[in-house]
Amino acid sequence: MKQPLIEFKNVEKRFGDTVIFRDFNFSVEEGEIVSIIGPSGSGKSTLLRILMTLEGIEGGVVRVAGKPLWHKETDKGLVLADEKHLHEMRNHLGMVFQHFNLFPHMTVKRNITEAPMRVQGKTEIEANKIADELLELVGLSDKADMYPNSLSGGQKQRVGIARALAMQPAILLLDEITSALDPELVEEVLDVIRNLALKHSFTMLLVTHEMYFAREISDRVCFFDQGAIVEEGEPERLFIHPNEERTKAFLKAYMSQ
Amino acid sequence: MPFGEIVSILLEGTWVTLKIVAFALPLAAIMAFTFGLLRMYAPKPIKYVSVAYIEFFRGTSALIQLYWIYFVLPFFGVSIDAMTAGVLAIGLNIGAYGTEVVRGAMQSVPKGQYEASVALNFTSSQRLWRILMPQALVNMIPPFGNLAIELVKATSLVSLITIADLTYRAKSLADMTLQVTEIFAVVLVLYFVIAQVLAFSFKGIEKRLSRGLGRGGLD
Numbered sequence: 001m002k003q004p005l006i007e008f009k010n011v012e013k014r015f016g017d018t019v020i021f022r023d024f025n026f027s028v029e030e031g032e033i034v035s036i037i038g039p040s041g042s043g044k045s046t047l048l049r050i051l052m053t054l055e056g057i058e059g060g061v062v063r064v065a066g067k068p069l070w071h072k073e074t075d076k077g078l079v080l081a082d083e084k085h086l087h088e089m090r091n092h093l094g095m096v097f098q099h100f101n102l103f104p105h106m107t108v109k110r111n112i113t114e115a116p117m118r119v120q121g122k123t124e125i126e127a128n129k130i131a132d133e134l135l136e137l138v139g140l141s142d143k144a145d146m147y148p149n150s151l152s153g154g155q156k157q158r159v160g161i162a163r164a165l166a167m168q169p170a171i172l173l174l175d176e177i178t179s180a181l182d183p184e185l186v187e188e189v190l191d192v193i194r195n196l197a198l199k200h201s202f203t204m205l206l207v208t209h210e211m212y213f214a215r216e217i218s219d220r221v222c223f224f225d226q227g228a229i230v231e232e233g234e235p236e237r238l239f240i241h242p243n244e245e246r247t248k249a250f251l252k253a254y255m256s257q
Numbered sequence: 258m259p260f261g262e263i264v265s266i267l268l269e270g271t272w273v274t275l276k277i278v279a280f281a282l283p284l285a286a287i288m289a290f291t292f293g294l295l296r297m298y299a300p301k302p303i304k305y306v307s308v309a310y311i312e313f314f315r316g317t318s319a320l321i322q323l324y325w326i327y328f329v330l331p332f333f334g335v336s337i338d339a340m341t342a343g344v345l346a347i348g349l350n351i352g353a354y355g356t357e358v359v360r361g362a363m364q365s366v367p368k369g370q371y372e373a374s375v376a377l378n379f380t381s382s383q384r385l386w387r388i389l390m391p392q393a394l395v396n397m398i399p400p401f402g403n404l405a406i407e408l409v410k411a412t413s414l415v416s417l418i419t420i421a422d423l424t425y426r427a428k429s430l431a432d433m434t435l436q437v438t439e440i441f442a443v444v445l446v447l448y449f450v451i452a453q454v455l456a457f458s459f460k461g462i463e464k465r466l467s468r469g470l471g472r473g474g475l476d
Contacts, residue, residue: 097372
């Protein structure tokens, strides 16, 4: 059987006494676009943050490209990974944040070229070429020399996407990337993702509150509640004929907003 | 004594004061960064050493620290000349306060900046020096400016260990001539001018650094 690109197995995650995940299982195939929907506090973002190595796990194992993410395989079984291992594993992943998190002390272009140069050892010429292409892809070629603070939210987020793509990750994690935007700026960001989904064979994992977008772009939608996947399936099926009561209630509440 | 002569003697003292500032200020900055960062990021035993340094120098009087370095350490076989003792005491003392400035400024950088730097797979030293520090530095400059002025004023303590700085000369002149008003008026102005020059320089640095940060739009 083909191994999934991302696999959570019996994962446990706690914040102090609060249990986020217990015996959590989840997997994503290569090239799959998976949307995660659900009420806030259900562990959606935590899932992405665990993958990006921003949050550790208390039990179970997470595998990315077949290798344990938070552990190292040794003769004596799995041991907690060191920074070197995490550094290696992060090469597979890229993340776009809800609040953009652009580096304010760097121009738009430097935001994109810094990691390819410093982390991947690309030359300035190579990095600039990548940045130029990506800025064109997100429609911001004219903003290359500006600082992030002079951009609109939608523009910032498009830079955020370009910055993550510059590292050529196999997996792109999108954490509520339109939640902090004014409504009229949401589409320009979603268009970029639509474009990506069409033209490239990324594996994408997105946490979103834009239901129509999840429906349109995803291969699979997972409805999360209280740290568990209540229901998952193809978007058409899940949105039109949800099986579970909790899914129905959530979608109904969402529709009536 | 003619006013001109008073001023010229006091200017000599100012020169001594400036020399102490010139050495103590970089020492304080080095201590502030070193121990401020060690306190935040170093493994436990080293962290405790920095906490001990910081709390000791903040928690005891600068004058007593100076006396210890100059008068007490010789009994333990460590003899230090007055100038070095003055620079050490003042640099270490102000440096201890500076560690808190470094720590506060580092913590003021939004958490998302750290997260983005992890997501882009920067190494921990790249995260610190390329992402977090350039942003924190801007926030450090105004409180560092304050501390620099504190440092200038603290140098007057060295007059108590026989260094002929501005304060020392002022006191001896006053004892000798009894022209208290003129002398201490000039002293006041001289300290004030030094402090203003420092304040002005720090403003300049702040302005430059924030421009790099892209604050306030384009440039």
